[in-house]
Amino acid sequence: MTTHYIELKAIPQMDMLQSEVIGHCMQILHQFLPHFEGRVGVAFPAYGLGRTLGGIVRLFANQQDCQQLQQQLLQCGLQDYALISEVNQTPFHTEHRCYSRVHRKGQSAIRRTEKRLKSQGRWDEAIRAEMQQRQQDTAFFPHFHLKSASTGQRFILAVKEKRMSQACVGVFNGYGLSNNATVPHF
Structure with a gap:
């Protein structure tokens, strides 16, 4: 207590x-x-x-x-x-x-996601733009x-x-x- x-x-x-x-x-x-x-x-x-x-x-x-x-x-x-x-x-x-x-995701999370998705052949620059936009929209x-x-x-x-x-x-x-x-x- x-x-x-x-x-x-x-x-x-x-x-x-x-x-x-x-x-x-x-x-x-x-x-x-x-x-x-x-x-x-x-x-x-x-x-x-x-x-x-x-x-x-x-x-x-x-x-x-x-x-x-x-x-x-x-x-x-x-x-x-x-x-x-x-x-x-x-x-x-x-x-x-x-x-x-x-837990706020930073640029390192984007880099890790990019690496993982590139190895799977699913990476697209639109994904980066979406992730960066989500980061900016996150409350302070x-x-x-x-x-x-x-x-x-x-x-x-x-x-x-x-x-x-x-x-x-x-x-x-x-x-x-x-x-x-x-x-x-x-």
Whole structure:
């Protein structure tokens, strides 16, 4: 249950945009969140503000997990980039949100499709035009930039916010996101 939370507020940096600070926070969080086995959910209370995720990240879990995560964040130097709150109890009678990852297809997806269809003898430039048009028509979602620890490649993780009428218990991924589990919104 997500009975408690901690809050990370981005500290303005001279050489980094607020969205970059949040991306840095999420990069560090991703080192710790998988160890909680899906019990920690992430929320962005200022989602969509200026087409960004906003400058606040809330982490929801039970009290023990929040305390453990807070200690890990304080020890890793994150306080140079974000103010880390105390562990607080989640208010009652809140709204609920579901934050999920959006997989956007880029130019590499077009290249892979082209290679596959050429080997099958079915490629046509009209297919490329259609795929590029579909990419342009895809809605914009706030996102952050990450670097894969395993491959070293940089990628964009886009986040979709969905308002939910009631809480839904579930498991969160290594970024604190879920396709169906909700977190409180206040």
